[in-house]
Amino acid sequence: MxxxxxxxxxxxxxxxxxxxxxxxLESVGNFxxxxxxxxxxxxxxxxGFGPDIILLDVMMPGMDGPDxxxxxxxxxxxxxxxxxxxxxxxxxxxxxxxxxxGAAGIIAKPFDPMTLSxxxxxxxxxxxxR
Amino acid sequence: MAADTRQIAEKLHxxxxxxxxxxxxxxxxxxxxxxxxxxAGDAAGQIAAVGNLLELAHKIxxxxxxxxxPKLSAAASDLEGLCERIGKQGQMPSSENSKExxxxxxxxxxxxxx
Numbered sequence: 001m002x003x004x005x006x007x008x009x010x011x012x013x014x015x016x017x018x019x020x021x022x023x024x025l026e027s028v029g030n031f032x033x034x035x036x037x038x039x040x041x042x043x044x045x046x047x048g049f050g051p052d053i054i055l056l057d058v059m060m061p062g063m064d065g066p067d068x069x070x071x072x073x074x075x076x077x078x079x080x081x082x083x084x085x086x087x088x089x090x091x092x093x094x095x096x097x098x099x100x101x102g103a104a105g106i107i108a109k110p111f112d113p114m115t116l117s118x119x120x121x122x123x124x125x126x127x128x129x130r
Numbered sequence: 131m132a133a134d135t136r137q138i139a140e141k142l143h144x145x146x147x148x149x150x151x152x153x154x155x156x157x158x159x160x161x162x163x164x165x166x167x168x169x170a171g172d173a174a175g176q177i178a179a180v181g182n183l184l185e186l187a188h189k190i191x192x193x194x195x196x197x198x199x200p201k202l203s204a205a206a207s208d209l210e211g212l213c214e215r216i217g218k219q220g221q222m223p224s225s226e227n228s229k230e231x232x233x234x235x236x237x238x239x240x241x242x243x244x
Contacts, residue, residue, distance in 0.1 A: 014189055014193050016149055027141070
């Protein structure tokens, strides 16, 4: 049985994308969303928010997506939380690298705000069906 | 769906309009960063300026497609990729690289104004 998906932590440095993603996930998907602007913010705010899933931008200044991914995996209680990478770089080898890292899925940018929530739900279901 | 589709579309439209208003200054920042590369006196200065251009291009590549500018996003992505390659070389951009940078920044301007 697939557990319910309600809380999403979104890590994205670009403010314009933050606003659209928040609108898409809250208004279209009816999720509870918490936005973080950096990997460090995400690590600090993750335990307090307690998300079901994390949406993680790949390219960010400072700690990038893959580094943030590895740091989250080291946090107690978050060793297995599903993490989706969001990236404009979706070459086949990039996909393989993110999958090899343990990503639950990859969402390409630009994303469609009207279907972003459905994409996340599909990945969530697939992740729990593995 | 939690909210009315029309209301969401209106909000997205307003966000796009706000984004479009910021495009001119964003492309201007690309052009300034490009000029800084040419103006830098040494390799270290040029490489740092390329890094600045990369960061600006990345922001546009990342966001423009979501706001209805796929060609601008693609050009900015190419620019970002070129800056990345130049940065990895760790040397002053070649004349060929400089020409490509100039062309890609011009393409960004053209697509933003199209």
